[in-house]
Amino acid sequence: MATDTGTAPDLALVIVAAGSARRFGADKLLQPLAGATVLEWAVRAVQAAFLSAPTILVAHPDRVGEMRTRFGPRGVAVVPGGARRQDSVRNGVEATGLSDGGVVLIHDGARPLVPGGDVRAVAAAARRSGAALLVAPIPDTVKRVGADGLVEETVPRRGLARALTPQGFRLEILRRAWAVARDAEWTDEAALVESVGGRVEAVTGDARNVKVTRREDLDAVAAAFPRRVRVGQGVDVHPFAAGRALWLCGVELTGETGLAGHSDADVALHAVTDAILGACAAGDIGVHFPPSDPRWKGAASAVFVAYAVRLAAERGMRVVHCDLTLLAEQPRIGPHREAMRARLAELLDLGPDDVGLKATTCEGLGFVGRREGVVAMAMVTLEQA
Numbered sequence: 001m002a003t004d005t006g007t008a009p010d011l012a013l014v015i016v017a018a019g020s021a022r023r024f025g026a027d028k029l030l031q032p033l034a035g036a037t038v039l040e041w042a043v044r045a046v047q048a049a050f051l052s053a054p055t056i057l058v059a060h061p062d063r064v065g066e067m068r069t070r071f072g073p074r075g076v077a078v079v080p081g082g083a084r085r086q087d088s089v090r091n092g093v094e095a096t097g098l099s100d101g102g103v104v105l106i107h108d109g110a111r112p113l114v115p116g117g118d119v120r121a122v123a124a125a126a127r128r129s130g131a132a133l134l135v136a137p138i139p140d141t142v143k144r145v146g147a148d149g150l151v152e153e154t155v156p157r158r159g160l161a162r163a164l165t166p167q168g169f170r171l172e173i174l175r176r177a178w179a180v181a182r183d184a185e186w187t188d189e190a191a192l193v194e195s196v197g198g199r200v201e202a203v204t205g206d207a208r209n210v211k212v213t214r215r216e217d218l219d220a221v222a223a224a225f226p227r228r229v230r231v232g233q234g235v236d237v238h239p240f241a242a243g244r245a246l247w248l249c250g251v252e253l254t255g256e257t258g259l260a261g262h263s264d265a266d267v268a269l270h271a272v273t274d275a276i277l278g279a280c281a282a283g284d285i286g287v288h289f290p291p292s293d294p295r296w297k298g299a300a301s302a303v304f305v306a307y308a309v310r311l312a313a314e315r316g317m318r319v320v321h322c323d324l325t326l327l328a329e330q331p332r333i334g335p336h337r338e339a340m341r342a343r344l345a346e347l348l349d350l351g352p353d354d355v356g357l358k359a360t361t362c363e364g365l366g367f368v369g370r371r372e373g374v375v376a377m378a379m380v381t382l383e384q385a
């Protein structure tokens with residue numbers, strides 16, 4: 001089915017996030033999840049299925065301002081919720097401005113993993129049948145357990161299903177059900193329509209569309225998202241200087257002309273450090289280790305790499321790969337390559353196969369060709385830890 005790109009507002013989205021339940025010490029809807037929050041993913045998931053549909057977020061009255069700041073720029077209108085969930089839904093539905101023939105999809109803000117195909121399928125079913133909801137099968141045997149912790153019975157599973165969201169309704173069906181049910185209580189709008197004798201079509205959806213209520217739900221949902229990946233680049237240049245030791249990748253190449261610099265002038269490790277800092281958008285090595293600071297005079301550059309790795313870890317990222325290229329007429333890298341790779345792998349806490357080390361001359365061209373200095377270029381890949 002094609003994504004709705006029409007301009008007529010015959011379909012609207014209502015996301016319910018008005019509960020005041022606080023779990024894990026914080027509002028579960030604002031828990032970080034794959035670079036956003038549970039609620040942001042829930043909103044994105046339904047919006048992605050119907051890009052041009054009016055979208056209403058029902059927020060706890062205390063948080064309307066905060067939610068407008070967060071979601072206003074995405075074209076989401078925020079309205080305050082009511083005393084009960086059903087009152088909140090009604091506030092949201094009334095704010096859609098739909099005509100009676102329009103379809104409203106009501107989605108739970110704690111369900112960040114609904115596939116776009118499921119959202120469109122429930123909308124189509126609601127258009128066809130007047131009322132529809134997503135369901136998922138129950139794979140486990142179901143028991144009724146008494147207050148004393150003893151099993152009372154095994155509930156026949158045939159015909160049982162978990163109720164998910166979104167749930168979709170033609171507005172006229174909802175309005176009629178509200179009028180008949182008056183002030184009764186219901187747990188979801190499908191139950192409301194059932195209670196007044198209406199027919200509700202069940203659409204089997206993706207079972208991973210869970211409601212995040214406990215810490216383990218959040219972990220399971222997070223595992224379904226691809227890991228965040230960042231790539232950083234670092235480049236450094238140092239001139240040769242007589243009378244200094246040559247350090248490359250944390251290895252001393254004895255008998256070779258060294259490089260000038262405030263620290264040990266390990267041009268390779270400086271490039272790697274900058275690449276990690278770059279991936280973290282955390283400035284460059286000069287910001288964190290100013291050359292004017294006497295502490296870093298003659299310092300082993302391994303310290304800088306360790307610092308950058310730690311900074312990345314504090315931001316929830318770890319290095320998973322490094323590719324380094326040296327531009328130099330001298331020294332010959334070949335005889336030292338394996339020792340340099342091994343040391344770099346050790347500094348980055350990687351296996352030897354996760355570190356690439358290449359070297360090239362510049363065919364006599366430029367400052368490298370004139371043997372005035374060495375260039376190092378590093379590329380690192382970081383993954384969400």
Ligand code: MG
Binds near residue numbers: 236237238261267
């Ligand atoms: Mg440097």
